[in-house]
Amino acid sequence: MKIFQYFLLLILMATVSLTVFIFAQSPSFEVEHQFTVDAPKEIVYEHINDLNLWSDWVDLKKEKDGNYTITFDEIGSFPIKEEYKYPYDSLTFDISNDETISNMFWSFERQGSKTNVTFILHGQLDLKTKLITFFQGKPSIVASTSTQKNINSLIVYFIKQYKDFNISIDGEKEIEDTNYIFISKKSTLGTLNIDIAKSYQEIQSFAQANHIEITGDPFLILKNNLEGKELNYDFALPIKDTIYLSENDLYSFNTLPKTLYLDAKLEGNYVHLDSAFHKIQEEINKKHLLKNTNKHTLIVLEQSMINTRFPAEWKTTLKTPIVKTFTPTEE
Structure with missing residues (x-):
């Protein structure tokens, strides 16, 4: 009986010693991941800059008060908010853990049509998490393993949404005279989707406020080629009637004359526009x-x-104006 009691006492002493040892260990961790994403720098930056999009690769919820909570497996759940931003270069977020403020840092470097990303996370494990994960390694190892899963999900997301695309020729099409209202814009291929959504919202509101009937899909009228990777264009909405706008109005009116086009379909992100034009x-x-x-x-x-935030679902028709040439046939 005494032997059994001694055995229990030893177990108790070992448990207490281990618990004290775990308590004495620093809960702090620092994680750094460097990886490459198959998308332009501007697109990657804008995706990370919008917390509403993080749920595609990490457990992040928007609370009723408008704040966000992020959850990492093995690390825990924490409030997160934006701290600093340097457009298309870096982003910093605050992560609140009890009374401790930790940081998440992102930086972006262009590599051709891809982006090199650096992700750094500073934080602390709470007591419960320290106890549960002690035998998995030091806090930095636990945090690194956990966040690596999310980074892998982010990489896969960009592969699915930005790398895959399809181009097909749709033949010669003629359009009749088309009235439209428009506003002139400039965008890079990386910011085009964001500028489209903003322009559409603004010009649609103008049309609704002035009882202007929209008759079809929005379209861009290109004013240059893609050699400089920047698009100069008019963002336009087709409308039913002729209208008259003053020079002081933000928007203008015009009519597309009847024209013959060669149509091509692009399914996927606008970064593939250059490939579509080559085809x-x-x-x-x-x-x-x-x-x-x-x-x-x-x-x-x-x-x-305008319809979906997933680039893999975007469908675009490229209409190149053409004139037919007639090759003499031999008699």
Whole structure:
């Protein structure tokens, strides 16, 4: 009986010693991950800059008071908010853990059409988490393993949403005279989706306020090619009637004349527009067509950021103005 009591006493002493040892260990951790994402720098930055989009790769919830709570497996749940931002360069977020303020830091570096990302997380494990995860390693090891799962999910998200695309030629189409209202814009391929959503919201509100009937999908009228990776364009909405706007109005009115186009369909992100235009040019050469240099190329937004935030679901029609050439046939 005494032996059994001694045995229990030893177990108790060992448990107390281990608990004291765990309590004495620093709860602080620092994690750093460096990885590459298959998307332009601007797109990656804008995605990380919007906490509403984080739920695609990490457990993040928006509370009723408008604040956000982030949860990492093995680490815990914490309130998170934006602290500093340097557009398209870096972002810093505050993570509150009891009375301790920790930091999450992101930096972005362009690598061609991809982006090198650095993720750094400073924090502390609470007592319960320290006890549960003690045998998994030091706090930094536990935190690194946990956050790596989320980083992998982020990488996969960008592969699915930005890398995959499809281009198809849809033949020659002629459009009739089309009235439209528009506003002139400039965007990079990385910011185009954001600018489209903002422009649409503003111009649609203007149309509704002035009882202007919209008759179709929004479209862009390109004013330049993509060589500089920046688009100059008019963001336009087709409308039913002729209207008259003053020079002081933010928006303008015009009419697209009847024109013949070669249509191509792009399914996927706008970073693949260049590939789509190359395929259009191949089709023009193949069919002995000529571009109509007196007209502008149109980009019709059948499904875009306006309808869904997932780039893999975006559907765009590229309309290149053409004139037919007639090759004499031998008799």
